[in-house]
Amino acid sequence: MFKKILIANRGEIACRVIKTARRMGISTVAIYSDADRNALHVEMADEAVHIGPAPANQSYIVIDKVMQAIRATGAEAVHPGYGFLSENPKFAQALEAEGVAFIGPPVKAIEAMGDKITSKKIAQEAGVSTVPGYMGLIADAEEAVKISGEIGYPVMIKASAGGGGKGMRIAWNEGEVAEGFQSSKNEAANSFGDDRIFIEKFVTQPRHIEIQVLCDAHGNGIYLGERECSIQRRNQKVVEEAPSPFLDEATRKAMGEQAVSLAKAVGYASAGTVEFIVDGAKKFYFLEMNTRLQVEHPVTEMITGVDLVEQMIRVANGEPLSIGQDDVTLTGWAIENRLYAEDPYRGFLPSIGRLTRYRPPAEVAEPGLMVRNDTGVYEGGEISMYYDPMIAKLCTWAPTRAEAIEAMRVALDSFEVEGIGHNLPFLSAVMDHPVFVSGEMTTAFIAEEWPDGFAGVELDGAALRRIAAACAAMHRVAEIRRTRISGRMDNHERKVGNDWVVTLQGERFDVTVCAYPGGSEVGFDDGTSLKVSGDWTPGDTLASMTVDGTPLVLKADKITGGFRIRSRGADTKVLVRNPRQADLARHMLEKVAPDTSKLLLCPMPGLVVKIDVAEGDEVHEGQPLCTIEAMKMENILRAEKKGVIAKVNAGPGDSLAVDEVILEFE
Known part of the structure; x- marks a missing residue:
């Protein structure tokens, strides 16, 4: 067996390979770029070799640099992970010539x-x-349009050397082929160093x-x-x-x-x-x-x-x-959810920055339940703009599909991520969606169910009551703690009021909260009640509660007058007030958001590839305005309505931050 292997990759897959190699008694070598100097895979490996600047085409996919690391460490074999050099025959040939085993085909x-x-x-x-499709090389957009017409719309434009969705477009007409062909070539060249494109029939409802x-x-x-x-x-x-x-x-x-x-x-x-x-x-x-x-x-x-x-x-x-x-x-059923550094509320655009909080659910390996989290990041680490936005793969296993889905719901609710935009709310929404639960989804599922993008989850009445009861009970605990610390009251539990008004998602619940063995009993004004228990204490950001015997996991951040609660894909403000405060709150004015309707704001950190318009141009709804590249993907920003360009604030090559103004309209 090999004594030492080098992992020619980064992130979660590098960490994944290291875990198995360690279990097999094999020493490991990591490689890293400038951006990954403090990365988790570097920390986990027995040795680590620096191979260049942050961009992958100057480090991770430069064969000569990887070969130098192999020679320097005496690695006997190389595992390429996925992406990068994993399917590059020149890399496999270089290893063979060096007498190093390629852990691949x-x-x-x-x-x-x-x-x-x-x-x-x-x-x-x-x-x-x-x-059906055209497998020959396609010279230009004009030929791509001709071929697509012969195949019949819709068609799929794909990068020959592609993978991971890079260099891939669906086109429903000639205009989309002409536009998508060039973007696919650009993405393919940037991601794989190979801009060859082919076209095939897109099978609907697959x-x-x-x-x-x-x-x-x-x-x-x-x-x-x-x-x-x-x-x-x-x-x-x-x-x-x-x-x-x-x-x-x-x-x-x-x-x-x-x-x-x-x-x-x-x-x-x-x-x-x-x-x-x-x-x-x-x-x-x-x-x-x-x-x-x-x-x-x-x-x-x-x-x-x-x-x-x-x-x-x-x-x-x-x-x-x-x-x-x-x-x-x-045996049983397993589900994987990919946690991406992307903002679902901004059209799933990439997000970068520091992980100010990163607390995955505990991994479990029991006869009736498994929870696994393959990751390559840690709390305090940076999410870079140079690499794929996936930061973890959360997996659950259970004897049945329904049990695996429920385990995933709890695991997602228990996953704490702060500092960047992420898709946890969207994943929770998928796990609760009746089409997914039925198992009758197709590849058109997301486009069909969220045609206008993801705007969060509206919880049903039963879920709102459960959250209202939990927050009322948590507020009671916080009030008891507050009066105890203040020292103003000897018998603090009696002095904390029982009557509260809970408002969330536009609903008002008048409740009475009383002590109950092991927790609280929350009564509603319709005569019903819910028993709430849990070990939450003020300051905890995760509340693992039980409401009438059913688990309820809440991400809970304290805000003035209540909590910011995130659960099952919903992100809502829950206010808990006494009746007098609630009555006065009705007279408070709502804060109005600033008007940005005449501005095109950069939706994510990225690089301006091109600007398609100039000052004075009249644009129409759907017309391309500019292209932004982030995390190896090109994103075309389009006009939402008819207008005239008043000012262009950015140009090709500019690096922009979130919400930086690109264009202004008259």
Whole structure:
């Protein structure tokens, strides 16, 4: 077995590989850029080597620099993680020439299947059902428009060397093809150093389901079930689960056997993933093969008990697979939610900054419940603009899908993140959405259910009553603490009032709060009551409560007159006042937000790629105004209504902060 491996990656996947290597008794080497000098993967590894400036194209994807780190440390093998150099055949060739093992597939397999155009041709030759499309090289936007018209709209514009949603666009007409083609080429060039583009038919109402394969260099190959990856935003997976709630055993077997046959056809040896589009009739079509470890691999590990990183290391060491297809069993249900540094209230635009608070839920490994959090950050660390915005993968496992979903709801509510915009509220909203709960989602789920963007969650009446009761009980605890500290009252519990008015989300609840063994009993003016217990004390930012025997987890920040409460995707102000205060509050004026309707504000920290308008130009609704690049993605900002440009405050190459003024309108 290898004595030392280098991880040619960063963030959570580097930390993930280090954990398995450590368990196997293998020493690890991390590499890092200027931006990652204090990163978690650097701290976790046994050794660390600096390889250059923050931009990935000057550090993590510069093969010569990685090879220098390998030579300097004497690493015997390299795990590439995903992204960066993981599917770069030149890197695998450089390792082979150096006599260093690549913990991934052979170079020929990477070349055959890592390129989407080549892989689709091979799949067609092997008799695999594929989606109609044009697999040749496309010279320019004009040719792209012509090809798209022949295929038939809608079409998918994809980067040949792409992955992770980079360089990918859906186009519904000629204008969107012309515009999307160039942006896809730009993103592909920046992310992969390869701007080749191909176009294929976009299958409407599809499900994205992938098969995990595992092969060795001795001709053995197995599949480890499937992963449902249909919940996507901008072609980027957000929620994954295993198994799929849609497949039956016959379809699973057919997809698995086809995936293994395809892998064997190219001499595959390592862990890999074959991705399919599956329609409503359970007909499946080959999309691509990812010749690397997938981001969402933890859910497969949780239902099979197989450590995929360990298997990759053993295969790279020349060992045959220790398990056969008959040994693979799928037990229970696992769900993964990707925590992104992006603001769901600003169209999911990237967010950067310092993690002033980062407290994941406790990891659990019990017979009936597992909670796992793969992460590469820590409290006080910086989220950089140079890399992918994903900062953690929160996973839960339980015997049934319903139990796994409920475990995920509690875990999301228990996850504390402050200092940056993040998508925790949106993930909670997905977990509660009836379409997701039913398992009947497609890849259009997010676009269909939130067509105008995410604006938070409106809780139903029952949830509001539960939160109102919990906050009233918490307020009582805080009042008792306050009077005790003041020293003004001897019998403080009697002196704290029982009658309170709780207002939240536009609702008013007149309640009476009384002591109850182990907690409080909160009575409502309709004669009903709820019993509340918990160990919350003033100053705690997380309240793990029980309301009438049912768990309720609240992120609770003290504000004047009450709490800022975040729970199940909702972010609401809860005010707890005595009746007199509540009556007086009705006369308070609401604070009016400033008028920014005549300004185009930068929605996230980023770099101006281009400005599409000039002073004096008349613009129309939907017209592109400028392009901002952040976290390897180009974002086109468009006019929301007709207007005239009064002033242009920024130009190409400018680095802008959030809410910095780009344009002014007359």
